[in-house]
Amino acid sequence: MTGRMSKAIIExxxxxxxxxxxxxxxxxxxxxxxxxxxxxVGHNGAGKSTIVSVINGGLTPQQGSISGDGEALARYGINxxxxxGIRCVFQELSLCPNLTVVENTRILHRQLGGFGWxxxxxxxxERSLDAIFPxxxxxxxxxxxxxxxxxxxxxxxxxxxxDAGIAPRLIILDEPTSSLDASLAEQMLAHVRxxxxxxxxxxxxxxxxxxxxxxASRIVVMKDGRxxxxxxxxxxxxxxxxxxxxSVVKGEAHQRTLRDLANAPVAMALTGRxxxxxxxxxxxxGLAGLAGHxxxxxLMKLHAASTADWLPRRDPAVTFVAGDRRLNGVFELWSVxxxxxxxxxxDLAARGVVDAEAEAERAGEWKRRIDIRTPDMANRxxxxxxxxxxxxxxxxxxxxxxxxxxxxxxxxxxxxxxxxEVYEIIRQEAQRGRTFVWYSTEMEEVCLCDRVxxxxxxxxxxxxAGDAVSEENILAASFKGEAAx
Amino acid sequence: xRLTPSTDAIRLAIPALSLTVLLxxxxxxxxxxMSYIGLNLLFNLAVPIALATIAQMLIMSVNDLxxxxxxFVSFVACVTATFLRDDPLVGVLILAGSVAVYAxxxxxxxxxxxxxxxxxxxxxxxxxxxxxxxxxxPGGQAPEWIRSLxxxxxxxxxxxxxxxxxIAIVAHLIVMRSSLGVLIRGIGGNQRxxxxxxxxxLAARAAAYGLAGVFAVLAGIALVGLTTSADANIALxxxxxxxxxxxxxxxxxxxGRVSPIGAVxxxxxxxxxxSFLSFLRIWPDWQIGAQGAILIIVLALRLLLNRLEYRxxxx
Numbered sequence: 001m002t003g004r005m006s007k008a009i010i011e012x013x014x015x016x017x018x019x020x021x022x023x024x025x026x027x028x029x030x031x032x033x034x035x036x037x038x039x040x041v042g043h044n045g046a047g048k049s050t051i052v053s054v055i056n057g058g059l060t061p062q063q064g065s066i067s068g069d070g071e072a073l074a075r076y077g078i079n080x081x082x083x084x085g086i087r088c089v090f091q092e093l094s095l096c097p098n099l100t101v102v103e104n105t106r107i108l109h110r111q112l113g114g115f116g117w118x119x120x121x122x123x124x125x126e127r128s129l130d131a132i133f134p135x136x137x138x139x140x141x142x143x144x145x146x147x148x149x150x151x152x153x154x155x156x157x158x159x160x161x162x163d164a165g166i167a168p169r170l171i172i173l174d175e176p177t178s179s180l181d182a183s184l185a186e187q188m189l190a191h192v193r194x195x196x197x198x199x200x201x202x203x204x205x206x207x208x209x210x211x212x213x214x215x216a217s218r219i220v221v222m223k224d225g226r227x228x229x230x231x232x233x234x235x236x237x238x239x240x241x242x243x244x245x246x247s248v249v250k251g252e253a254h255q256r257t258l259r260d261l262a263n264a265p266v267a268m269a270l271t272g273r274x275x276x277x278x279x280x281x282x283x284x285x286g287l288a289g290l291a292g293h294x295x296x297x298x299l300m301k302l303h304a305a306s307t308a309d310w311l312p313r314r315d316p317a318v319t320f321v322a323g324d325r326r327l328n329g330v331f332e333l334w335s336v337x338x339x340x341x342x343x344x345x346x347d348l349a350a351r352g353v354v355d356a357e358a359e360a361e362r363a364g365e366w367k368r369r370i371d372i373r374t375p376d377m378a379n380r381x382x383x384x385x386x387x388x389x390x391x392x393x394x395x396x397x398x399x400x401x402x403x404x405x406x407x408x409x410x411x412x413x414x415x416x417x418x419x420x421e422v423y424e425i426i427r428q429e430a431q432r433g434r435t436f437v438w439y440s441t442e443m444e445e446v447c448l449c450d451r452v453x454x455x456x457x458x459x460x461x462x463x464x465a466g467d468a469v470s471e472e473n474i475l476a477a478s479f480k481g482e483a484a485x
Numbered sequence: 486x487r488l489t490p491s492t493d494a495i496r497l498a499i500p501a502l503s504l505t506v507l508l509x510x511x512x513x514x515x516x517x518x519m520s521y522i523g524l525n526l527l528f529n530l531a532v533p534i535a536l537a538t539i540a541q542m543l544i545m546s547v548n549d550l551x552x553x554x555x556x557f558v559s560f561v562a563c564v565t566a567t568f569l570r571d572d573p574l575v576g577v578l579i580l581a582g583s584v585a586v587y588a589x590x591x592x593x594x595x596x597x598x599x600x601x602x603x604x605x606x607x608x609x610x611x612x613x614x615x616x617x618x619x620x621x622x623p624g625g626q627a628p629e630w631i632r633s634l635x636x637x638x639x640x641x642x643x644x645x646x647x648x649x650x651x652i653a654i655v656a657h658l659i660v661m662r663s664s665l666g667v668l669i670r671g672i673g674g675n676q677r678x679x680x681x682x683x684x685x686x687l688a689a690r691a692a693a694y695g696l697a698g699v700f701a702v703l704a705g706i707a708l709v710g711l712t713t714s715a716d717a718n719i720a721l722x723x724x725x726x727x728x729x730x731x732x733x734x735x736x737x738x739x740x741g742r743v744s745p746i747g748a749v750x751x752x753x754x755x756x757x758x759x760s761f762l763s764f765l766r767i768w769p770d771w772q773i774g775a776q777g778a779i780l781i782i783v784l785a786l787r788l789l790l791n792r793l794e795y796r797x798x799x800x
Contacts, residue, residue: 088681
């Protein structure tokens with residue numbers, strides 16, 4: 001045992017971190033040896049992101065020690081971590097959007113400097129992109145802000161695996177596939193396996209459990225800032241992982257119940273390229289297909305079609321749940337309460353003045369209803385974990401009176417437990433007559449819908465309803481072009 | 486493979502286009518401006534404005550704003566017309582010290598998390614006070630070397646054009662091509678990611694401010710070279726002119742999206758707008774309003790192109 005430990009690339013012993021009253025890490029001991037892929041799973045706020053920050057040097061634990069390659073590291077920081085070849089791909093995309101891919105490479109690799117760095121940086125990033133995502137089609141002189149979210153994530157992953165002097169030894173992937181479609185995700189996971197086989201180490205954080213089960217060699221389950229279970233991957237099953245995380249068991253039990261909506265009035269309809277889209281009252285409509293094939297644009301169109309351009313309507317017709325929280329969901333400087341109530345201020349105000357009591361009351365109600373984990377709604381929004389922020393965005397939309405809710409892949413990077421809770425809320429709201437139009441990149445979510453439109457190359461190519469909503473049918477429609485060609 | 490021009494190219498196209506249109510209009514109104522001397526007269530005052538615009542652009546690329554630009558350039562002009570002429574060593578020391586102060590401001594703003602507009606607004610009173618102490622009444626005299634440099638007559642193109650091109654190239658090399666420039670713009674784009682890569686954001690921000698100080702000092706010196714004497718209020722309008730120049734040239738207030746070439750073109754456009762209105766014989770009372778109208782038209786054009794580009798991207 002000690003022999004293996006002394007060779008660990010990085011070892012964190014008994015680390016404790018607290019943010020104010022919140023105990024994020026409560027004595028975590030974790031060692032990562034060479035040539036292993038450690039899967040890290042846990043509920044929101046279980047401490048995954050915190051332990052990652054400790055390992056990559058961004059956060060110094062208040063207690064505990066860190067050692068690498070058998071020697072204790074007293075002054076451990078970002079630069080020390082980078083010098084040991086530790087890299088990180090963060091859950092929130094973290095490139096500079098105003099710089100080109102090459103310039104971002106320069107920012108990441110400090111040692112690339114000197115005359116002619118552009119050429120070297122170009123080689124470094126292109127080699128890595130070609131190795132991980134063959135046929136990626138991303139030109140390295142493009143500005144990152146002009147890339148799609150999937151392309152940005154590909155660049156970010158390639159950046160972490162790239163080698164410019166200091167070879168990567170341990171790569172932390174925090175929800176790396178959240179914006180990638182299935183085939184890109186598979187390319188990436190295949191590269192992870194190659195990297196691990198050649199002696200590198202990976203910490204893989206993902207909520208897509210079969211990814212972890214298929215890729216990791218060892219799986220660590222965290223809960224409430226502690227490691228609650230640690231076993232080789234083949235000793236785990238999907239069911240076992242979910243159970244260990246302590247959240248509701250999912251699976252076929254939560255399959256949707258068929259409802260008869262044939263006579264329900266149409267809440268929303270739009271004819272564009274391809275098949276027309278229609279959503280009935282109380283229906284959950286799914287938008288499926290490979291990521292980035294026009295689903296988000298359809299949501300935007302639906303939103304634009306039923307909102308006024310200049311003055312807000314008295315009775316909102318639609319409400320929107322954003323997928324990219326950082327970009328268009330969260331007011332970072334505001335409290336949780338303000339973030340929640342912004343969409344329904346109209347209902348909470350009398351003669352233009354917000355009724356603070358009613359606001360707090362409604363926020364308290366929703367806090368209970370969807371279990372937003374914060375001691376005080378007056379806390380800052382960013383004090384919440386990612387999943388809880390997303391819950392607040394849900395509550396924001398659901399608290400309005402809008403009969404139609406548009407959702408732009410809102411579950412990106414949210415843990416299984418939260419997802420189940422939100423699914424339940426969506427079902428309840430749909431029963432009460434709310435209409436949901438839901439774009440999701442996860443098959444499991446699409447299969448919860450009453451009706452599914454499959455997108456390919458910007459248009460609707462298939463409409464599936466009732467029993468026809470199945471993984472095979474959706475995949476068949478998404479890939480039809482390639483198969484026929 | 487990619488047929489559409491890059492975002493940056495489109496951003497640069499609008500200021501270039503507006504400059505061309507304005508220039509054509511001026512030539513049409515006053516054909517005699519289409520000469521070596523005419524061009525020099527038209528663009529003479531653009532040189533210090535271009536330098537100040539580059540300085541402002543450096544500060545804007547780290548998501549800050551400098552409201553002291555005008556008073557600082559005035560202060561530098563006063564130092565140039567007095568100390569730099571009478572006692573060059575002391576003059577150089579003062580100017581070097583003021584650049585160091587600029588870098589220090591970057592440090593303070595970063596460390597204390599202060600809003601740059603507040604700090605620079607405060608500093609503007611300090612610079613203005615110092616300038617008045619130096620030159621209570623308009624006066625002083627430009628050092629001989631800067632006078633002759635600014636009135637030089639290079640072959641082919643007048644000094645104002647040559648200097649503008651030179652400024653654009655140097656600023657482009659520093660801001661767009663060098664590692665430091667990438668770092669500075671990276672801070673504007675995503676400070677956390679720069680931090681995570683292990684860079685010192687503090688040092689980079691100080692460098693951005695220091696560089697801005699250098700360009701602002703050059704602006705003050707160039708201005709005195711043209712006007713031959715100085716005054717404590719000589720460059721007060723540079724604060725807003727420099728900001729307008731950056732925006733006109735395709736820059737943004739936040740996000741580290743800046744373009745040095747665009748900024749120089751923006752400064753030229755602003756200078757030209759004034760001459761254009763004079764040639765149109767617009768009543769002086771209306772000139773400032775008309776200048777604003779030109780600004781609005783150009784910015785509206787950019788908005789329109791941005792929208793087209795966006796549509797293109799989503800197609």
